[in-house]
Amino acid sequence: MSERLALSKLTGLPRTVACPGYDPAAHGSGIVHIGVGAFHRAHQAVYTDSALARKGGDWRIDGISLRSTDIADALNPQDGLYTLIIRGEEGISARVVGSIRRVIAAAREPDAALAALAAPETRIASMTVTEKAYGIDRARGAVDTGHPAIAADLANPRAPAGVIGMLVEGLRLRRERGLAPYTVLCCDNLPDNGSLVRAGVLNFARRVDPALAGWIENNVAFPATMVDRITPAATEATLAEAERLTGFADLAAIETEPFTQWVIEDHFTAGRPAWEADGAIFVEDVAPYEAMKLRMLNGTHSMLAYAGFLSAHKYVRDVMADAALARLVRRYMQAAAATLSPLPGIDFTDYANALAKRFANPAIAHETYQIAMDGTEKLPQRILGAASHALENGQDIRPFAFAVAAWMRYALGRTDDGAPYTLRDPREEVIRGALAGANDAGDIARALFALPGVFPERLTGDERWTSLVTEILATMLHKGMAGAVKEEAER
Numbered sequence: 363m364s365e366r367l368a369l370s371k372l373t374g375l376p377r378t379v380a381c382p383g384y385d386p387a388a389h390g391s392g393i394v395h396i397g398v399g400a401f402h403r404a405h406q407a408v409y410t411d412s413a414l415a416r417k418g419g420d421w422r423i424d425g426i427s428l429r430s431t432d433i434a435d436a437l438n439p440q441d442g443l444y445t446l447i448i449r450g451e452e453g454i455s456a457r458v459v460g461s462i463r464r465v466i467a468a469a470r471e472p473d474a475a476l477a478a479l480a481a482p483e484t485r486i487a488s489m490t491v492t493e494k495a496y497g498i499d500r501a502r503g504a505v506d507t508g509h510p511a512i513a514a515d516l517a518n519p520r521a522p523a524g525v526i527g528m529l530v531e532g533l534r535l536r537r538e539r540g541l542a543p544y545t546v547l548c549c550d551n552l553p554d555n556g557s558l559v560r561a562g563v564l565n566f567a568r569r570v571d572p573a574l575a576g577w578i579e580n581n582v583a584f585p586a587t588m589v590d591r592i593t594p595a596a597t598e599a600t601l602a603e604a605e606r607l608t609g610f611a612d613l614a615a616i617e618t619e620p621f622t623q624w625v626i627e628d629h630f631t632a633g634r635p636a637w638e639a640d641g642a643i644f645v646e647d648v649a650p651y652e653a654m655k656l657r658m659l660n661g662t663h664s665m666l667a668y669a670g671f672l673s674a675h676k677y678v679r680d681v682m683a684d685a686a687l688a689r690l691v692r693r694y695m696q697a698a699a700a701t702l703s704p705l706p707g708i709d710f711t712d713y714a715n716a717l718a719k720r721f722a723n724p725a726i727a728h729e730t731y732q733i734a735m736d737g738t739e740k741l742p743q744r745i746l747g748a749a750s751h752a753l754e755n756g757q758d759i760r761p762f763a764f765a766v767a768a769w770m771r772y773a774l775g776r777t778d779d780g781a782p783y784t785l786r787d788p789r790e791e792v793i794r795g796a797l798a799g800a801n802d803a804g805d806i807a808r809a810l811f812a813l814p815g816v817f818p819e820r821l822t823g824d825e826r827w828t829s830l831v832t833e834i835l836a837t838m839l840h841k842g843m844a845g846a847v848k849e850e851a852e853r
């Protein structure tokens with residue numbers, strides 16, 4: 363193995379690799395980011411890297427990894443540096459990113475995580491922890507006390523292990539020390555993510571310290587964001603490619619597509635980096651952008667992940683090379699677009715065309731099984747909201763019913779050849795229990811429609827919707843997924 367990437371090695375990088383356009387060690391940190399996964403490293407950390415290069419400032423990132431220690435062990439010996447490999451149709455390029463200062467593995471160093479949140483220089487606490495980590499009951503805008511991290515943190519709020527508990531304890535420490543609060547910036551694919559996290563934080567704080575809740579309510583900003591960049595999980599091949607391109611071993615390298623987008627509400631009480639330097643867009647209201655992205659990109663992604671995985675397509679690009687599935691992808695995007703309010707300056711047909719191209723990118727190996735993960739957490743904002751809208755407005759509901767039937771088929775946990783797989787869904791056990799003894803499409807659909815907290819009454823109470831999903835699921839069971847896809851695409 364070559365030497366590890368580190369600050370002292372930057373001058374030894376080949377000229378083909380882009381380096382931070384600034385001296386990372388000369389900048390202090392201003393952001394604490396929870397969840398230092400591939401997506402953060404391909405997105406917010408890159409915008410921050412560009413902002414530091416163009417506009418300077420003490421805005422480096424202290425990362426907190428909630429559960430795993432791997433990313434801390436990969437990044438810290440590299441002084442936080444890592445290689446971003448950008449794979450486009452035209453070729454590949456590499457850039458070393460310098461915006462991350464260090465990563466704290468909270469499970470190993472819980473005090474250091476809280477100390478970072480409570481540090482005077484911290485002005486933004488951002489996060490990418492995936493939908494299931496929050497433990498917020500979206501319908502009630504309150505914490506879900508049955509969520510393991512919420513339950514543990516409510517019982518022991520001074521030593522939090524979950525994201526909401528940690529944000530609240532960080533704010534409590536700041537208030538106690540007379541420090542201004544940080545801005546809380548959620549960068550997960552959740553609808554109205556700023557308000558949602560605000561509701562969770564306030565509700566949690568009310569339960570442990572009502573005066574703190576009042577202070578948060580009056581002083582803390584929670585701007586909403588829409589984030590976008592297709593970033594598959596890194597593999598051994600990613601790390602090998604980084605070493606080939608840079609000449610250094612890099613255990614935190616990632617690969618991503620050329621496209622990137624970030625739309626943010628410009629409401630930061632303690633300042634922010636000049637993210638617009640790298641193309642971030644600041645707007646009054648993120649909601650329409652978020653709806654477009656969640657329904658058109660993520661909704662289509664989920665549909666093609668279930669139908670594609672069960673048609674034996676390992677990667678999204680293989681799905682797009684299957685003519686019948688590619689047709690269903692187009693149909694889905696069109697139906698999703700029809701549920702959106704117009705967005706000035708954006709043509710949804712152009713957006714759909716660009717998405718189809720991104721999905722087909724032959725250089726990106728994005729596994730359908732990865733996207734299929736956590737379906738019960740993703741379906742509501744990606745598919746079910748659009749389906750309800752379509753139903754209410756007399757629009758075509760069939761593409762949504764097909765997507766939901768594909769998820770139900772996936773929830774059975776075995777391929778058409780009978781090979782079992784794990785669902786990788788936080789409700790996996792509950793789903794298994796609900797499906798015990800369910801034999802035909804009717805039983806399966808009824809059992810899954812009844813899962814608590816997934817399907818809105820608007821859909822489950824509508825006979826046209828439930829019978830269409832059941833009918834499509836029956837076809838999937840009788841003809842196999844590939845057969846059902848073919849039949850659907852020929853309609």
Ligand code: CS2
Pocket residue numbers: 551589590591592593659660663664732733734740
């Ligand atoms: C994907 C997203 O894994 C998934 O569920 O739909 O991660 C998607 O790739 C990103 O949101 C793209 O910005």
